[in-house]
Amino acid sequence: MTKKILVANRGEIACRVIESIKKLGFTAVAVYSEADANARHVRLADEGVAIGPARAAESYLDAEKVVTAARSVGASAIHPGYGFLAENAEFARKCREAGIAFVGPSEQTIRAMGDKHRAREAAIAAGVPVLTGSGKLDPADEKAIENAGAAIGFPVLVKAAGGGGGIGLRPVDDPAKLVAAVQSTSSQAERAFSDPSVYIEKLIRRARHIEVQLFGFGAAGAIHLHHRECSAQRRYQKILEEARPRRLDPAAAEGMLASAVNLAKSVDYQGAGTVEYLYDDETGSFFFMEMNTRLQVEHPVTEMITGTDLVSMQIRQALGEDVSATVTQRSIRDDGHAIEVRICAERPAKQFIPSPGSIDRMVLPAGEGIRVDTGFEQGDRITPFYDSLVMKLVAHGPGRAQAIERLDAALQGTVIEGLETNLAFLQNLVRHPDFIADRLHTKFVEENLPVLV
Incomplete structure (x- = not known):
């Protein structure tokens, strides 16, 4: 029986993945929200499964719904594309526990390298050059934040440890604005990634x-x-x-x-x-x-x-x-x-x-x-x-x-x-x-x- 690969994404990347699935001779399964019921990736796929409302949190970002959809069609693997659940370690774990191959690294690797600060530590251990930086900062500890900035030297870049796609990055030139930047970045990171962890690194302006x-x-x-x-x-x-x-x-x-x-x-x-x-x-x-x-x-x-x-x-x-x-x-x-x-x-x-x-x-x-x-x-x-x-x-x-x-x-x-x-x-x-x-x-x-x- 032909293997089925479910594509847990939408838009151009879903279409791109479906193209390769078909070239390999496998069956492509799309998932779609109510807003994407007639989207191009659904039209290109061999099968489609509805997974919820337009709001991404209730459809494309709902790991349980995606895994359930894969089970319902007997999918052998799930390709996450990029964005949405692609770097979600819990999603990779759910796939493994459901007996479905996750097209990507293990949940342990995603967890280690998806956290920017942990990835930085892994890079240092592997001998990869890194910019001068701090450890993870407590947004409430203003003195520690000020000391970290002074030790690194301005300008600095405040970074959300769980960030991605350019989100959770704030350049700071003025030492007086560092505490506020760390606190606002932490709040943004909590909303966007459910992880308030932040740290700072030396900023190279014209790199x-x-x-x-x-x-x-x-x-x-x-x-x-x-x-x-x-x-x-x-x-x-x-x-x-x-x-x-x-x-x-x-x-x-x-x-x-x-x-x-x-x-x-x-x-x-x-x-x-x-x-x-x-x-x-x-x-x-x-x-x-x-x-x-x-x-x-x-x-x-x-x-x-x-x-x-x-x-x-x-x-x-x-x-x-x-x-x-x-x-x-x-x-x-x-x-x-x-x-x-x-x-x-x-x-x-x-x-x-x-x-x-x-x-x-x-x-x-x-x-x-x-x-x-x-x-x-x-x-x-x-x-x-x-x-x-x-x-x-x-x-x-x-x-x-x-x-x-x-x-x-x-x-x-x-x-x-x-x-x-x-x-x-x-x-x-x-x-x-x-x-x-x-x-x-x-x-x-x-x-x-x-x-x-």
Whole structure:
């Protein structure tokens, strides 16, 4: 009997996972909220199970409902995508106890690496460079907070230990504002992650955001699939990603790859994961930020330069196949350059507020080296209940200049009518002289916002 894989997600990532499930010859099962009853991921799946109201907490974030849905259809495995339950250790445990394979690392690994402070300690133990930082802070102990800030030196970054996706991060320049920043970040973290733990680290203002894609085989080791650059971001939210980054000090580039693999090996990591670093252009130094124990939004750029299917690899391993027998470090290609942009239903001129509505007309670009991952088609509706991502547009070329040219042409050929999007903003970004010259840093978008908007 054909194995069934349930996709515990929605939107473009659910559609992306369903594509790989079908290529593997398995049956794809979608789950959906009332707001997504006729969504594209439901239409693409072989089967669908309703799991509750539009509110994510009562549907996509309800671990018990998702596991019950998987049981009801006899699913062999659950793929969580990214977001929602993807880094929820309790969900991974519930899957295991139900006899259903969780497509991802063990709950112990998620628990260890999902907590940013514990991950930092694991990185230190594995010999990975880290920024000067504090232990977890008690928001009520103002003196301890002030002492920690003074010891590290300003500016600092207040970080939620259980944070992710750019949430729970606050830069602080003024020592007088540190206590309030720690307390407000702790409150936000409690609401967003049910974990009020926070700590602080030294802040590098004009760093680059570099990450390493990993794939772990448990006790059999781990490999890397090269670097990605994610420096084009706004308020710690990524906007554009590239593979591979250029202008890296050769020793630092090799050091990031080696330390990421060592960290994965130190925890017997299984499946796809990413280690993120801050890179100082001036000194060539790099520092561990966090490890994401899931598939990343930006995984397509890695797939484009390596020729791999990360989702397929995840599923095959979760179902018991020894993927390490066929996927080795030597087999990983490094072919050309790829750039991804996130096209969202939002209003850049109004502080990027979401712009939900119906897609009255949609024309997708095509051509050599172009890939589109989307969860929507013409006639679909972007609801206010979930994130505003409409599609990911990826361009691949033999070099960075060709990838930029193809991306620019593809953006010009993309039509979305009926709601506002950030298409024009993205076009301005990829045409900016500093972007073309590869002079990016994490504050680039904010510093150039008036021109880009």
